[in-house]
Structure formats: structure tokens, C-alpha cells
Amino acid sequence: MIISASRRTDIPAFYSEWFMNRIRERYCTVPNPFNSKQISVIDLSPQNVEAIVFWTRNPRPLLKKLLQLDSLGYKYYFQFTLNNYPKIYEKHNPSIISTISTFKELSNKIGNGKVIWRYDPILLTNDLTVDFHLNNFENVAGKLKGFTKRVVISIVDDYKKTVRRLTKLDVNYKEKQEERTEIEELLKGIVKIAYSNNMEVQSCAEAKNYGYLGIKPGKCINDDILRSEFGIDLTYKKDKSQRLACGCTVSKDIGMNDTCLMGCEYCYAVISHEKAVNNKKKHDPKFSSLIKHKMPEETLKKIQACKQQMNFTEQQIAFRVHSVKNRSLVQF
Numbered sequence: 001m002i003i004s005a006s007r008r009t010d011i012p013a014f015y016s017e018w019f020m021n022r023i024r025e026r027y028c029t030v031p032n033p034f035n036s037k038q039i040s041v042i043d044l045s046p047q048n049v050e051a052i053v054f055w056t057r058n059p060r061p062l063l064k065k066l067l068q069l070d071s072l073g074y075k076y077y078f079q080f081t082l083n084n085y086p087k088i089y090e091k092h093n094p095s096i097i098s099t100i101s102t103f104k105e106l107s108n109k110i111g112n113g114k115v116i117w118r119y120d121p122i123l124l125t126n127d128l129t130v131d132f133h134l135n136n137f138e139n140v141a142g143k144l145k146g147f148t149k150r151v152v153i154s155i156v157d158d159y160k161k162t163v164r165r166l167t168k169l170d171v172n173y174k175e176k177q178e179e180r181t182e183i184e185e186l187l188k189g190i191v192k193i194a195y196s197n198n199m200e201v202q203s204c205a206e207a208k209n210y211g212y213l214g215i216k217p218g219k220c221i222n223d224d225i226l227r228s229e230f231g232i233d234l235t236y237k238k239d240k241s242q243r244l245a246c247g248c249t250v251s252k253d254i255g256m257n258d259t260c261l262m263g264c265e266y267c268y269a270v271i272s273h274e275k276a277v278n279n280k281k282k283h284d285p286k287f288s289s290l291i292k293h294k295m296p297e298e299t300l301k302k303i304q305a306c307k308q309q310m311n312f313t314e315q316q317i318a319f320r321v322h323s324v325k326n327r328s329l330v331q332f
Contacts, residue, residue: 002221002234003044003052006255008033008269009290012078013058014261018285020065022254023072027306029288029299033257036293041302042252045310050232052076053221053251057262058094060102066109075230077114078106079152079220082144084136086127088169091263091273100143107147113229116220117148120204121156121266122186125171130182134189145197152218153190154204155183156266165265165272178208187213205246221248256290259283 005011011019022028026045032038043049052074054062059078069076080103083089084096093099107115119137124130141151155178156162166173177183191214194201202218203210209217221239226232239250261280263273270276284292288303 001043001048001050002226002249002251003042003049004221004251004253004255005052005054006253007055008253008255008257009260010056010058010262011255011290012054012056012062013060014259014280015283015285015290016061016065018283018287018290019062020068021285022288023069023074025288026310027288027303028254029295029303030252030254031256031289031293037296039289039296039299039302040252041299041306042254043306043310044254046073048310049074050234051226051230053079055079055081055220057081058099058102059106060094060098063102063106063109075226075232077110077116077225077229079116079118080106080148081118081120082140083119084140088171089128089265091265093262093264096140100140103144104147111229112146112148113225115148116225117144117151117199118153118204119151119190120154122153122183123156123166123173123177123266124180124182124186125166125169125173127171130186130189133186134193137190138193141193141197141199145199148199150202151190151194151199152202152204152220153187153215154206157268159268161271162266162268169265178206184213187215191215205243207245217247219247219249221251223249254290259290 005019009015022044026043028042028044030040030042032040054076056078057080059080082099082103103115119140122133158175163175174180187210191201195214201215203215204218204220206217211217223234223236226234234249237250239246239248242248257269258271258275259279260267260270261273261276279291282291
């Protein structure tokens with residue numbers, strides 16, 4: 001099983017203590033985002049998790065904990081968003097200086113094939129012009145050269161909450177940005193800059209195939225990366241719970257919507273920053289879900305069954321290891 005941590009929020013930035021507690025407990029609970037009464041119990045034991053994909057704008061709180069994950073045998077890579085847009089769009093993102101520093105430190109720790117740069121989403125407004133994007137992208141790409149192999153791009157999607165917030169900014173945001181004539185010019189420029197910095201460009205969940213510009217349709221939960229970086233041989237299976245244009249392979253997301261505090265006006269996973277702040281107050285790092293909630297009796301039974309299964313599996317593994325050692329001693 002692949003764990004997504006998380007499309008819905010920034011776990012490394014805001015909930016790393018909770019995440020490590022769940023790793024130690026070997027399970028977490030995740031309410032269905034469309035029906036909070038349906039709660040899944042996710043087995044996080046090392047023998048059940050093939051890899052973890054982190055999504056973040058600031059993994060620094062997790063950096064010191066990576067050795068613990070390594071010692072337990074977990075494999076992981078990062079989707080690292082760095083746009084460097086004006087603060088009006090990304091109110092609580094860390095500074096470009098600290099983010100570049102963190103990106104490089106992470107890449108040096110785990111390897112540049114395991115840190116994917118996301119310039120995402122792209123939007124055009126009065127101040128986010130083609131010239132702005134190309135200058136901005138070139139500046140960031142130059143600083144990240146050698147620290148990543150890939151950049152993922154997407155064009156902003158018109159979710160109602162996203163359109164409402166962007167319209168309120170009064171920056172001349174227009175819907176259906178993918179149809180704007182400037183987009184192709186911008187993408188061509190991005191490809192040229194990326195290639196000059198030894199990065200390939202992939203798209204994320206774009207209905208239009210930009211292959212003719214040198215942009216491959218991407219997969220954020222990527223079986224190719226898992227194979228090349230970790231030797232995990234997965235049979236690709238599209239995640240049907242994601243959008244039609246999404247190429248991701250199947251995973252389990254352990255985050256919750258309306259919990260990210262980055263304050264990005266274009267975010268699809270947060271209704272409002274105020275709601276995210278209020279939800280953070282309900283967070284308990286020792287609770288099994290990101291936000292504390294009433295636990296139905298049925299879920300408690302699932303947790304107990306999950307723990308029993310984990311213990312049984314661990315006993316089987318211990319028995320097999322013991323048997324192998326005994327056979328080796330007899331042969332010797």
C-alpha cells in the first residue's frame with residue numbers, strides 16, 4: 001500500500017509530531033471527506049506500507065525525524081511545492097530563502113530523485129503575468145539546479161471556493177485559464193528553462209496533453225519513481241477516486257481537508273483560512289485522526305482488529321526469521 005501524506009493538507013509542515021506518533025502506533029484513522037461518519041482505519045506498519053509520498057511546502061519540521069523512518073524501513077519521497085508568488089496569494093508560506101535552503105538540505109539527505117519540485121498551480125492575473133512567471137521560474141530553477149530531476153506543473157482549477165477567493169483579491173482573475181492564449185507561450189518558456197537546468201517537466205491532472213511542448217503527463221503517486229528509486233515493482237493501477245485526468249497510482253490518503261495553515265488563495269483543499277485555524281485548535285497529536293472527533297463503536301472494533309492483525313503478522317515474520325537462522329546454524 002502507498003500512503004499519501006497528503007493531498008489534503010501539509011502534514012510535514014504542521015502535523016509531523018502527529019505523523020510520527022501514528023508511525024509508532026502503526027495505524028491512523030481517516031474520516032471520509034464526503035461522509036465524516038465513515039472512518040477508515042489505515043495500517044501503517046512497515047510490512048504493510050510499500051512507500052510514503054509526502055506533499056509539502058515546508059518539510060523542515062520532519063527533517064530530523066527522517067532517520068527514524070529510515071531505521072524502521074520506510075521508503076518515501078517528497079512532492080515539494082515552491083512557487084514564490086507574492087504574499088497576497090500565499091499568505092503564510094515560508095520565505096524563498098528558507099524554502100530553498102530546506103529544499104537543498106532535504107535533497108542532500110535523501111537524493112535529488114526523491115524530491116520533486118512543484119511549480120503548481122500556475123495562474124495568470126494582473127501581477128502574475130507571463131513575464132513574472134518566466135523570470136520567477138528561472139530564478140527558482142537556477143537555485144534548485146542539481147537538487148531535483150523533475151518539476152511538476154499544473155494550471156489552476158476553477159473550484160467554486162478557489163474562484164471566490166481569487167475574485168475577492170481583485171487581481172483580474174479569469175476562469176478557464178487553460179484556454180488563455182498566453183498559456184502555451186508560458187509553458188514553452190518553462191520547458192526551455194527547466195531543460196537548461198537539467199529538469200524534466202511533467203503535468204499534474206491536466207485534461208490537455210502538452211506532450212507537443214515537451215511536457216509529459218505526470219503521476220504524483222508515481223510507480224515509475226517507486227521502481228527507479230526504491231526497486232519497488234508495482235503493477236500500475238489508476239486511482240479511480242481521483243479526477244479522470246489524474247495519473248496517480250492507487251494510494252491511501254491520511255490527511256483531512258480544511259487543516260492546512262499555509263493560506264494559499266488558490267487552494268482546493270481549504271474552504272477558508274479561518275476554518276483551517278479553527279480546525280487546528282481541535283488537533284491532538286496523540287489522537288488517531290488529524291482532528292479530534294467522536295469515535296464510533298464500529299471504528300473502535302476496526303482498530304482492535306487492525307492491531308490484532310499487525311501483531312499476528314509480526315509474529316509470523318519473527319517466526320520465519322527464527323526458522324531461517326536455525327536452518328543456517330544446522331547447515332553450518
